[in-house]
Amino acid sequence: MTQEVRVAVDTGALRHNVEVLRRVVHPARVMTVVKANAYGHGAVESARAFEEAGVDWIGVVDLDEAVALRRAGISVPILAWLHAPGETFQRAVQFDVTPAISDLAQLGACARAGVPVVHLCLDTGLSRNGAVESEWAEFFDRARSLRGAVEVGGVMSHLSNTSPAEDAHQLAAFLRGVRMLADRGITAPLQHIAASASGQSSSDARLGMVRFGLSAYGLSPLAGRTPADLGLRPALTLTAPVIGLKRVLAGEGTSYGLTWRAERDTRLALLPVGYADGIERIAGNRARVLLGGRLRPVVGRIAMNALTVDLGPDDPTDAVALGDEAVLFGDAEKGHPTVADWAEATGTIDYEVVARLSARLPRSYR
Ligand SMILES: Cc1ncc(COP(=O)(O)O)c(C=O)c1O
CATH class of the missing domain: 3.20.20.10 (Alanine racemase)
Structure with a gap:
C-alpha cells in the first residue's frame, strides 16, 4: 500500500x-x-x-x-x-x-x-x-x-x-x-x-x-494490434491511493459543474491525481481505473489534483478502504486499464497520455 x-x-x-x-x-x-x-x-x-x-x-x-x-x-x-x-x-x-x-x-x-x-x-x-x-x-x-x-x-x-x-x-x-x-x-x-x-x-x-x-x-503503434499481439510489455503503471471515501445519495453529484450525478445511492473514492499531474481533464466521465479488483468509472470532472471514482452501492463483498491503490493505466495482461484505453477515452494517442505525465510525479524503477 x-x-x-x-x-x-x-x-x-x-x-x-x-x-x-x-x-x-x-x-x-x-x-x-x-x-x-x-x-x-x-x-x-x-x-x-x-x-x-x-x-x-x-x-x-x-x-x-x-x-x-x-x-x-x-x-x-x-x-x-x-x-x-x-x-x-x-x-x-x-x-x-x-x-x-x-x-x-x-x-x-x-x-x-x-x-x-x-x-x-x-x-x-x-x-x-x-x-x-x-x-x-x-x-x-x-x-x-x-x-x-x-x-x-x-x-x-x-x-x-x-x-x-x-x-x-x-x-x-x-x-x-x-x-x-x-x-x-x-x-x-x-x-x-x-x-x-x-x-x-x-x-x-x-x-x-x-x-x-x-x-x-x-505500447502499440499499430491500430488494431495490442502490445501483447506484438510481444511487447507496457513498462509504465500509474497508480494512486484512495485518500477519501464518501457515500452520496441518488441525485447528488461530484466535482465542478456537477457533470455527473448518482443514479442510485453509491460510494465514491477520491484519488489525489488530476490534470496538474498530466491526466487529461476530459477523461472525467470517460475513463476507468482498476480498484479493489474491479474496473470502475471516473465520474465528474477531473480537477487539478483530484479525481473521483464511482465504487457502486454498498456491497459487503466489495470493500474498498482508504489507502487502497487504484491503477489508472498499466498492462492489460494484468487486468489494468491501458494507455490505449485512456487515449481512446480522451480522443488522443498513446504518445500523449504518457508524455504528458508530469515530471514531478515520483517514478520508481524495478
Ligand atoms: C525523428 C524521430 N524518430 C523517431 C521517433 C520515434 O517515433 P515512435 O515513437 O513512433 O517510434 C520520433 C518521435 O516522434 C521522432 O521524432
Whole structure:
C-alpha cells in the first residue's frame, strides 16, 4: 500500500521490448528514442535500461536532452535532431553527441565546432526539420567539400505514418537522396527513416536502423494490434491511493459543474491525481481505473489534483478502504486499464497520455 501517486516503470519490460524489437528488425540496428523524459518514463533510467539491453543508439530531440544523459553516465552513441538557430554544436563535441543536421548553417557550425560526424536529415514530406529536396544538391555538395573536417555518418528522414502508400512515397524520396549523396562519393554508413509503426510493419523501411520510441515502452503503434499481439510489455503503471471515501445519495453529484450525478445511492473514492499531474481533464466521465479488483468509472470532472471514482452501492463483498491503490493505466495482461484505453477515452494517442505525465510525479524503477 502506498500513499502517493506513483509512476512505476518496469525496466525489465524495457529490456524485453528491446529484445523483441531487435529480433523483428534484424539485421537493422536499433535506436531507442528517449525524448520528452522518455515518453514520461524517465529519461536517464530508461536510457540506462536500453543501454543495458544493448541498443545501438539512443535518440533525443536536442543537445539539452543529450547532455543530461551523458552527465548521468550514458555512454551509448546519442543522436540529437532538433537544434535552435545559432546553435554552435560545441556541446556536441564536448559530450560526444552526434547531431542530425538539417541545413547549411548547421553543417557549417558543426565543421567550425569540430564535430567529427553528423547525420544529414532530409525532409521527405513531413515538412518539419530536414533539408527539402530542392536543397539537397547544395547540402550534399557542401558536405562533400567539408569532408576531412566533418564526416557524414548517416542520413535520416521521418515518416508521416499516413498510409503505406504515403510512406512508400517518402521512402522513395529518401532513397533518391541517398543516391544523390552516393553520386558525390559519400556513402553514409547508416540510413534510417522508420520509427515504431513502419519499423514493425514494413521491412522495406527498416534500412540500416529503426528509431523506436513508442514500441520500446511496450505500447502499440499499430491500430488494431495490442502490445501483447506484438510481444511487447507496457513498462509504465500509474497508480494512486484512495485518500477519501464518501457515500452520496441518488441525485447528488461530484466535482465542478456537477457533470455527473448518482443514479442510485453509491460510494465514491477520491484519488489525489488530476490534470496538474498530466491526466487529461476530459477523461472525467470517460475513463476507468482498476480498484479493489474491479474496473470502475471516473465520474465528474477531473480537477487539478483530484479525481473521483464511482465504487457502486454498498456491497459487503466489495470493500474498498482508504489507502487502497487504484491503477489508472498499466498492462492489460494484468487486468489494468491501458494507455490505449485512456487515449481512446480522451480522443488522443498513446504518445500523449504518457508524455504528458508530469515530471514531478515520483517514478520508481524495478
Ligand atoms: C525523428 C524521430 N524518430 C523517431 C521517433 C520515434 O517515433 P515512435 O515513437 O513512433 O517510434 C520520433 C518521435 O516522434 C521522432 O521524432
